[in-house]
Amino acid sequence: MKTYKYPNKTEWAELVNRPELKKEILNQQVEEILKEVKNKGDKALYNFSEKFDGVALNSLVVSQKEIIDSIKLVPEELKEAIKTAYANIERFHNNQLRVEKEVETTPGVRCWRKSVAIEKVGLYIPGGSAPLFSTILMLGIPAKIAACKEIVICTPPGKDGKINPAILFTAQLVGISTIYKVGGAQAIAAMAYGTESIPQVYKIFGPGNQYVTKAKSIIQQDGVAIDMPAGPSEVLILTDESSNPSFVAADLLSQAEHGADSQVILLSNQKNMIEKCLLELESQLSSLPREDTAREALRNSKAILLENTSQCMEFSNLYAPEHLIISTKNAMTLKDEITNAGSVFIGKYSCESAGDYASGTNHTLPTNGFAKSYSGVSVDSFVKKITFQEMTKQGLLNIGKTIELMAEAEKLIAHKNAVSIRLKEINND
Amino acid sequence: MKTYKYPNKTEWAELVNRPELKKEILNQQVEEILKEVKNKGDKALYNFSEKFDGVALNSLVVSQKEIIDSIKLVPEELKEAIKTAYANIERFHNNQLRVEKEVETTPGVRCWRKSVAIEKVGLYIPGGSAPLFSTILMLGIPAKIAACKEIVICTPPGKDGKINPAILFTAQLVGISTIYKVGGAQAIAAMAYGTESIPQVYKIFGPGNQYVTKAKSIIQQDGVAIDMPAGPSEVLILTDESSNPSFVAADLLSQAEHGADSQVILLSNQKNMIEKCLLELESQLSSLPREDTAREALRNSKAILLENTSQCMEFSNLYAPEHLIISTKNAMTLKDEITNAGSVFIGKYSCESAGDYASGTNHTLPTNGFAKSYSGVSVDSFVKKITFQEMTKQGLLNIGKTIELMAEAEKLIAHKNAVSIRLKEINND
Numbered sequence: 001m002k003t004y005k006y007p008n009k010t011e012w013a014e015l016v017n018r019p020e021l022k023k024e025i026l027n028q029q030v031e032e033i034l035k036e037v038k039n040k041g042d043k044a045l046y047n048f049s050e051k052f053d054g055v056a057l058n059s060l061v062v063s064q065k066e067i068i069d070s071i072k073l074v075p076e077e078l079k080e081a082i083k084t085a086y087a088n089i090e091r092f093h094n095n096q097l098r099v100e101k102e103v104e105t106t107p108g109v110r111c112w113r114k115s116v117a118i119e120k121v122g123l124y125i126p127g128g129s130a131p132l133f134s135t136i137l138m139l140g141i142p143a144k145i146a147a148c149k150e151i152v153i154c155t156p157p158g159k160d161g162k163i164n165p166a167i168l169f170t171a172q173l174v175g176i177s178t179i180y181k182v183g184g185a186q187a188i189a190a191m192a193y194g195t196e197s198i199p200q201v202y203k204i205f206g207p208g209n210q211y212v213t214k215a216k217s218i219i220q221q222d223g224v225a226i227d228m229p230a231g232p233s234e235v236l237i238l239t240d241e242s243s244n245p246s247f248v249a250a251d252l253l254s255q256a257e258h259g260a261d262s263q264v265i266l267l268s269n270q271k272n273m274i275e276k277c278l279l280e281l282e283s284q285l286s287s288l289p290r291e292d293t294a295r296e297a298l299r300n301s302k303a304i305l306l307e308n309t310s311q312c313m314e315f316s317n318l319y320a321p322e323h324l325i326i327s328t329k330n331a332m333t334l335k336d337e338i339t340n341a342g343s344v345f346i347g348k349y350s351c352e353s354a355g356d357y358a359s360g361t362n363h364t365l366p367t368n369g370f371a372k373s374y375s376g377v378s379v380d381s382f383v384k385k386i387t388f389q390e391m392t393k394q395g396l397l398n399i400g401k402t403i404e405l406m407a408e409a410e411k412l413i414a415h416k417n418a419v420s421i422r423l424k425e426i427n428n429d
Numbered sequence: 430m431k432t433y434k435y436p437n438k439t440e441w442a443e444l445v446n447r448p449e450l451k452k453e454i455l456n457q458q459v460e461e462i463l464k465e466v467k468n469k470g471d472k473a474l475y476n477f478s479e480k481f482d483g484v485a486l487n488s489l490v491v492s493q494k495e496i497i498d499s500i501k502l503v504p505e506e507l508k509e510a511i512k513t514a515y516a517n518i519e520r521f522h523n524n525q526l527r528v529e530k531e532v533e534t535t536p537g538v539r540c541w542r543k544s545v546a547i548e549k550v551g552l553y554i555p556g557g558s559a560p561l562f563s564t565i566l567m568l569g570i571p572a573k574i575a576a577c578k579e580i581v582i583c584t585p586p587g588k589d590g591k592i593n594p595a596i597l598f599t600a601q602l603v604g605i606s607t608i609y610k611v612g613g614a615q616a617i618a619a620m621a622y623g624t625e626s627i628p629q630v631y632k633i634f635g636p637g638n639q640y641v642t643k644a645k646s647i648i649q650q651d652g653v654a655i656d657m658p659a660g661p662s663e664v665l666i667l668t669d670e671s672s673n674p675s676f677v678a679a680d681l682l683s684q685a686e687h688g689a690d691s692q693v694i695l696l697s698n699q700k701n702m703i704e705k706c707l708l709e710l711e712s713q714l715s716s717l718p719r720e721d722t723a724r725e726a727l728r729n730s731k732a733i734l735l736e737n738t739s740q741c742m743e744f745s746n747l748y749a750p751e752h753l754i755i756s757t758k759n760a761m762t763l764k765d766e767i768t769n770a771g772s773v774f775i776g777k778y779s780c781e782s783a784g785d786y787a788s789g790t791n792h793t794l795p796t797n798g799f800a801k802s803y804s805g806v807s808v809d810s811f812v813k814k815i816t817f818q819e820m821t822k823q824g825l826l827n828i829g830k831t832i833e834l835m836a837e838a839e840k841l842i843a844h845k846n847a848v849s850i851r852l853k854e855i856n857n858d
Contacts, residue, residue, distance in 0.1 A: 081834035088534035088828070095532050096542070103524050105517035105789035113525070113790075118802050119768055130840045166838055202802040221646065223658060225802035229649075244854075250847040257843040289842050338815065339545055346819040349851060353844035354820060357835045358828045360534035361542075361816040373547050373631040373654035375814040385804040386767065387790040390775040391783060399517070399787045405510035406786045409595055411559045413718050414686040415782035418679040422778060425673075 001266070001278060003303045016319040018231070018368050019263060019300040030185045030214040037189035042196045048186040055161045060197045062163055062179040067172055070165035082170055085358040086137055092360030093142045096379040108395025115383040117147040118225075120199060122191035123176075124206030125155040127183060131164035132207070134356065138363050139205045139227075139377065140174035146382030151176050152199060154191060156183020184208075188215035192224045203227070205364070205377065227377055231368025232261035235352055236321035238312045239268040239277065240328040244348055248273075249280035251325055252301075253294055254353050260296035265319060266303040267312040274303045313337045320371040323352045342371045393426050430695070430707060432732045445748040447660070447692060447797055448729040459614045459643040466618035471625045477615040484590045489626045491592055491608040496601055499594035511599055514787040515566055521789030522571045525808035537824025544812040547654075549579040549628065551620035552605075553635030556585040556612060560593035561636070563785065567792050568634045568656075568806065569603035575811035580605050581628060583620060585612020613637075617644035621653045632656070634793070634806065656806055660797025661690035664781055665750035667741045668697040668706065669757040673777055677702075678709035680754055681730075682723055683782050689725035694748060695732040696741040703732045742766045749800040752781045771800045822855050 007015060036044040042060060049057050102112040123139045126132050136153065143151050153176055155163055163181060171179055180198050182190055188208075194200030203225040204216060213230040220226045235255035237248055252264045268274050281298070285291055306312050309328050316324060320340035328334060331346045338344060342365030343355050356363045364377035391399075400423045407415035436444060465473040471489060478486050531541040552568045555561050565582065572580050582605055584592055592610060600608055609627050611619055617637075623629030632654040633645060642659040649655045664684035666677055681693045697703050710727070714720055735741050738757050745753060749769035757763060760775045767773060771794030772784050785792045793806035820828075829852045836844035 078834050078838050081831040084535075084828065084831040085835060088538065091534045092532050092540045095529060098527065100524060103521050103789065105520045106513075109517065109783075109788050111521045111789045113807070116768055132839060134835055134839060217650065220658075223797065223799060225799075229652060246850055247847070247854075250843070250850045253843040254841070254847040257841060284843075284846065288846075289840070294843065332819075335817065339548055340813075341815050343816045344818070346817060347821075349820045349822055349825045350818055351825075351847040351851060353832050353836055353841075353847045354538075354825070354828065355816075355818055356832075356844060358831045359538050359818045359820065360532065360540045361818050366813075368652065370652060370654075371813065371815075373813065375812075376816060378542070378814060380809070380814070383804075384769075384795075384800065384802065385807060385809070386770050386800075387772045387784075387805060388764065388775060389773070389779055389784055389788045389790050390761075391779045391788065392776075393778055396778045396780075396783070399513065399783065402510040402513040402787045403782055403785075405507050406514060406563055407782055409507050410561060410563060411718070412683070412686060412782075414679070414682040414713075414723065415785060417713065417717075418676070418683040418780040418782045421675055421679045422780060425676075 001281070001298050001301045001303050003274060005305045006307065007304065012315060012318055015302060015304065019261060026210060026214050030211055030218060033185040034189040034215060034218060037186050037195065038193045045182050045186055045190060045195060048184065049157065049182070052184055053156055054159050055157055057157065057161055057181055060180050060182060062168065062181060067168045067177070070163070070168040071172060073165040074169045078166065079169060082133070082173060085134070086141065086173060088358055088360035089137050089141050093145050093379050097145060106395060106398045108392040108398055109389065111387065111389045113385050113387050115385050117149065117383055118203050119148065120150040120201040121148045121382060122201035122204045123151065123153045124187055124204065124208055124212060125153055125167060126208055127156040127158065127164060131167050133164070133166040133170040134363065135206060136167065136170040136174060140171065140176055142377060142379045143382045144175055145379050148382055150199060150201070151178070152191065152201060153179045154182045154187035155179065157181040185211040185215035188212055188219060192219035192222065227364060227381060228366055228374050229370055231370065232263060233258045234263045234321055234367055235323040235325060236265040236267065236316050236319055237325040238309065238316060238328055239266065239270070239273050240309055241270045241273060242329040243273055243327040245273065245276035245280045247348055247351070248277045248327060249284050251352055252281060253284055253288065255323065256294040256297035256301070257288060257290040260293055262297040264297065264301045265321065267306060267315060269306055269308045269312060271305055274305055278303060309334060310337070316341070320369045322365045322367040322371060325350065325352060340372045342366050342376050396422055397426060430710070430727050430730045430732050432703060434734045435736065436733065441744060441747055444731065444733065448690060455639060455643050459640055459647060462614040463618040463644060463647060466615050466624065467622045474611050474615055474619060474624060477613065478586065478611070481613055482585055483588050484586055486586065486590055486610055489609050489611060491597065491610060496597050496606070499592070499597040500601060502594040503598045507595065508598060511562070511602060514563070515570065515602060517787055517789035518566050518570050522574050522808050526574060535824060535827045537821040537827055538818065540816065540818045542814050542816050544814050546576040546578065546812055547632050548577065549630040550577045550811060551630035551633045552580065552582045553616055553633060553637055553641060554582055554584040554596060555637055556587065556593060560596050562593070562595040562599040563792065564635060565596065565599040565603060569600065569605050571806060571808045572811045573604055574808050577811055579628060579630070580607070581620065581630060582608045583611045583616035584608065586610040614640040614644035617641055617648060621648040621651065656793060656810060657795055657803050658799055660799065661692060662687045663692045663750055663796055664752040664754060665694040665696065665745050665748055666754040667738065667745060667757055668695065668699070668702050669738055670699045670702060671758040672702055672756040674702065674705035674709045676777055676780070677706045677756060678713050680781055681710060682713055682717065684752065685723040685726035685730070686717060686719040689722050691726040693726065693730045694750065696735060696744060698735060698737045698741060700734050703734055707732060738763055739766070745770070749798045751794045751796040751800060754779065754781060769801045771795050771805050825851055826855060
């Protein structure tokens with residue numbers, strides 16, 4: 001981690017820059033995978049499974065028997081943990097559905113808005129070494145609350161053709177039973193275009209490697225919606241003299257272990273605190289299974305000493321972190337100054353991993369500065385809000401002239417006529 | 430308009446298809462414009478203005494004097510109309526801001542969500558023959574309600590270097606005074622990357638020609654958010670024996686006049702009604718200034734006879750129209766069956782042009798089937814929802830074990846440690 005002391009504000013723009021992403025040479029490769037799935041359907045999926053996952057599958061569908069058998073393999077203790085997380089996430093997200101009041105904007109002109117579930121959604125769940133069953137909770141629970149009719153999961157099989165039991169347990173807990181053994185760009189293609197086995201969906205959610213990410217960005221151009229643009233995970237921690245260096249170091253590492261391209265930022269108004277955190281960091285690092293990954297990520301990472309916590313907040317807003325931990329004594333006051341962040345953790349006991357799993361908030365969040373304009377996943381992500389209007393005769397009489405004048409000024413005479421023809425009839429009554 | 434009688438359901442998929450869009454050969458052209466603006470800033474904008482708008486500008490900024498002078502040119506009657514529309518749009522959108530309750534998901538674990546304005550937004554307003562000042566209301570009012578700090582407008586100048594007075598009046602009414610004389614792909618580039626005169630923004634809104642649309646889709650790949658993907662405008666009208674053919678025809682035409690690529694769909698359970706509407710259509714067409722455009726659009730358009738209104742609704746949901754007019758006697762019942770639509774107009778007096786201008790709902794809506802997964806513009810489009818969590822010592826004690834177990838099962842040991850190290854301290858207290 002490189003340390004910066006009282007950098008001039010003119011240098012901030014440089015400091016908030018994310019590590020340059022690799023130039024995307026995947027475009028053509030992913031385009032070809034998409035085309036293959038579009039043209040050959042299931043056959044292409046079986047072929048890619050052999051090629052990329054090293055397994056010849058008999059069926060793309062996870063059978064009910066596989067689900068039941070798998071569930072038996074999940075330790076009771078883990079099942080209980082997942083259920084606890086489930087309950088908290090459900091409680092938080094249940095609060096997000098909203099019925100809006102109707103507004104009579106002018107006498108006789110009633111307008112309202114209604115949230116309607118996106119009918120068909122696809123969730124991509126990465127497999128491989130770390131089975132991210134927690135992501136099923138984070139995507140599946142809001143999808144269920146929104147009342148999406150068709151929810152499908154695609155997740156890559158292991159070399160044995162099987163899906164991690166914790167993934168199947170969590171899917172069953174959430175109430176999703178349509179699960180397909182497909183990973184990578186081909187899974188995104190299957191859900192975007194549909195195949196014999198896999199239904200086409202209208203919006204695709206979930207994290208993934210660079211192939212998945214690229215595929216999502218391409219199918220978005222074709223009109224299939226996606227949750228949000230992807231980027232490496234990141235945390236920014238704001239500290240003062242009251243912070244606990246070993247907690248701070250542990251939080252920095254819990255982010256750094258995600259991937260070599262993760263970035264962690266430590267801010268403080270105390271030189272001393274930065275030094276203590278960096279010492280702690282070093283001592284905790286060596287005991288981590290993913291030490292190498294974390295060390296790699298720390299190479300892109302920065303510790304920055306600033307004048308005061310208010311300046312730290314200003315820097316954080318410019319950075320727009322995915323995760324923001326405020327571990328200062330004035331955290332509750334500082335929080336009101338936040339303009340850009342994905343999810344915020346307040347106080348010394350609010351570690352980021354709580355939000356990743358069980359506090360109740362969603363862990364699918366905007367990275368890479370996207371928090372300036374994007375929100376994390378919520379029930380909102382699984383609905384459209386349709387507007388409605390109903391005008392009575394009197395309503396149209398009240399606003400008819402307004403519409404006619406505006407349409408005429410915009411030179412849209414047929415727009416005007418649609419009103420005039422009605423006003424004429426009303427006046428002839 | 431081609432008429433289809435009782436098409437088999439297997440043919441519906443074909444019938445809901447939009448006219449094929451022209452293959453995009455603009456990509457390189459637009460990429461070059463973007464690059465030029467990125468590299469040369471204002472200088473590139475002045476050059477493009479000469480090249481594309483045919484005007485050598487002295488300044489890109491609309492001066493306060495220009496605004497004041499222009500406002501005098503807008504007829505009082507039109508000013509009053511715009512103010513009426515403003516009031517209705519504001520009333521409807523004011524209802525969209527929401528303060529959510531905090532949720533204690535587990536004792537000691539408090540989570541909440543806060544809507545925070547996107548700081549910097551850019552609105553693109555097309556100029557040319559039809560000055561779309563109504564779009565300033567539709568984008569500017571929700572931006573103001575959301576409390577975006579910096580709102581800029583880009584709109585192309587006429588050959589005289591001036592902006593349409595109604596555009597300047599409306600901007601001033603909404604309270605937006607930073608207006609730039611830039612149009613086309615170069616305007617999108619300027620707002621996405623910033624130039625000497627034009628500030629960089631985080632999200633870009635507004636309609637435009639194919640260059641603007643392409644530019645928006647490219648800068649979105651660079652992480653600048655956009656309102657929604659673009660497509661030609663469209664309406665679907667649902668009729669029965671109670672519908673008024675001349676109203677229906679007027680509504681079809683008010684959509685068809687938008688552009689040659691617009692599409693209108695007429696559904697009915699009454700053969701008779703379709704015939705009457707088509708006759709009316711022909712008779713109204715000939716008096717339209719934009720008759721040629723409308724005729725072109727009608728060539729892509731369809732009148733479809735179905736068994737009953739419920740089947741019409743089913744077809745409509747598959748089509749997912751931007752605008753849906755339900756002009757049947759059972760409209761209020763049918764509306765509950767809607768799953769996909771942008772904005773809905775209920776009953777014979779609710780013409781689409783009311784929603785375009787003055788009923789209060791937003792007219793920036795998802796077209797091209799995007800209504801399956803996208804909402805129209807609202808105050809939501811101008812905010813991010815940031816999540817927060819605060820855990821007490823007891824809160825962490827309550828969910829700590831859950832987090833540890835889940836993190837371990839996902840093989841993210843540093844995530845687990847961030848909890849363990851805190852639990853250890855708490856237990857040592």
